[in-house]
Amino acid sequence: MNQTSVTSMQRVLTTLGHREPDRVPFFLLATLHGAKEVGLPIKTYFSDPANVVEGQMRLLAKYRHDCIYSFFYAPVEIAAFGGEVIFTDDGPPNSGEPVIKKTGDIKNLAVPDVKNTPCLEKVLTATHRLKERVKDTVPIIGVVMSPFSLPVMQMGFDRYFDLMYDKPDLFAHLMQVNQAFCVEWANAQLAAGATAICYFDPVSSTTITTRDMYLKTGFTVAGQTLAKINGPTATHMASGRCLPIIDDIAGTGTAAVGVSCHEDIALVKNACRGKLTVIGNLNGIEMCRWSSEDAENHVKAVIAKAGAGGGCILSDNHGEIPFQVPDDVLMAISEAVHTWGRYPLD
Template sequence: MTGMERLNAAIKGTPADRIPVFCNLLDQGAKELGLSIEEYYSRGEYVAEAQLKMREKYGYDNLWSLFYVGKEAELLGCGKIIFAKDGPPNVGEMIIKKYDDIAKLQVPDDITSHPAFAEELECLRILKAEAGGRYPICAYLTASMTLPAMLMGMEKWLQMLMMGPSELRDELLAKCSDFFQKQIAAYRAAGADVLVYSNPFGSTDFIPRKFFNELSLPWMERDLGPGGTAGIVYYCGSSRFNDVIEAVINRLGIGAFYLSPMDDIAEGKRLIAGRGLTCGVINDIMLLEWSKDEIRTEVKRMIDAGKTGGKFLFGTLVMPYAIPEANIRAMLEAAYEYGRIEGPQ
């Protein structure tokens, strides 16, 4: 079966050969092509080539159009990105240094014409041409509630979010939500199949439940309202969100949940109750030091907790650049082995 067939079977709860396995290898593409990380992320064709090569090499079920998260800040005016030698690029300047800068923030009328976004679209075009319909292509989007942290820094954003001034906070959130709506529409038009909606502020690990209900949910509704939730995967970074799943299903209608490694998979599966796809996510930072046996034991534990009854996917989180290739293979081979489906589910 193809990755797309496995994903569709998992979503619908229909038979498949094994559960879908998503592996988020991003910066490793530079190593695959023998390029520096800065050079690698300069061209969409490089990212697409590496994505296709790594999927073929390891056999997992997805592809990524994502370059690095800071690209969203570039689209809004950030002119400095810090490129590490062995890790993800980072935002090098905050474009909102004082409250007056919020009024100056401009959301591009057409983000597809921005040179930084044009390379992502070129990557998507190549992936679609080479593997469209066979392997789901993932795009990454930062929620309006989270994007300000990349524009003004986490500390300043938390202060404004919690203590105001509320009118400036809402002005910034509205601009970030407008940007999100343009971005997701562009990804959909370009053919992205899976839209990962990243919002750590959609977890009560970050904010109190009352704040989640009164602020987070309404802004998520604004983000997703125009285009709907088809293809959306709810993702809170590494933050837990089992306790908000019911509210997210009821208010937003999202049908796929990329759990935190700290979430109880069996509990998440129980809460979703067949109304969507449960994605069990390994703490892949530990792949830097775990032995092969430890990796296999953890993968088996996770799949045993989620596979029964179907509608389950095995996934990774950030996949640090320095993970040994042998450990990547050990994890994936265990996921393929323990994820095999035999007989009715």
């Protein structure tokens, strides 16, 4: 394909079909850099969907990547459940004290009403306006936390592990509530204009849970949840490892998987071949101190290891570029994929 005549949407769909488009697609999963682009503090930026629309459009024009990221921040879902969001000047908003303070609270947890929750409405408004701007030329990636991973923010990691191991009934109830919310939230984003949903599920990674535990929990939850989402999904492990469960992830019905920089993307790509598209796996934390040359070398390495045959999208390994990553590094990544990612690769 000719690079200039191909839209990002065509490029991404081709690679998802495990064929080679004109070049390796590039997902710059940047949220906070949008605030930099429009010159606003992070909290102010996310207070108005118009800012996010402007930020995403400026990022798209500047870095010539292949998606719009309508994601605001992970704790937006915690806010929907009545929890606290803590904003900082130099990083992603964080969740505050857990909304589930004691395990007994799980019984009383209500499913948030997506259409009448202001923080979620802002995301939907931004998604709708972004769709008006890019139409079908650029995929818009919406985001949900998986029902299986959301409890880390709802109740804290430690108490969630205790729940998983010791209180299966309450665990099952929490999954039901979270699944109902996740499906409604994903489908609302798709209805607003999102092309696909990124299903963040780091707790399912083998960094966090064993495969045995995953098969009994996160795998089942993902299969049930993704089946009810009215559009394509990509599962993201947010830096967690997934090689030992690649076949299982493919069995949940997802189309792609976000891969950790702690895994060899060549091995992951081989395991995914024909089943899942790999997304990754640049190290976002290290990226903060990369030179332009480092950036180019890392991009070349990912493309060399995973680019052949399509089924590969260049991105960071976490699903969110840290605020501290300099613009010239992002620019170097973009330049490198435009230079070295053209098919045929040799």
